[in-house]
Amino acid sequence: MVFSKAVSGTPSAVFPRADFDLVPMQSTGLVSIPFGSPAGWLGSRWDRRLRPVAGRENRRLYEESEARLLAAAE
Template identity: 85%
Template sequence: MGPFPVQPSGLVSIPFRYLVGWLGSRWDRRLRPVASRENRRLYEESEARLLAAAE
């Protein structure tokens, strides 16, 4: 065993997994506004029907 308490593969895979997770979280944020706009448009189309049924 070397001077570190982890295997050499861990020295590469752990930072790599962290980087991939961070990139995934950034990618998800880019897609959210598109989905949010689409959801808002769908809600606005059905809002009148939803409110009329509540009376």
């Protein structure tokens, strides 16, 4: 978004007198959405060290309170 026409180069931009747009589009969704999907996937796979431990701990906590949750008791 920083290097689009929404920020610089047009009369309705944040900085209308500056012209540092590298992406020749008003909205950068055409570029950022396809880039964001693989980046989000890569970020979710980046650190696997804590996942098994956290998963077991979450499962244990759920099993302790499962009966109360299903019965809607406090």
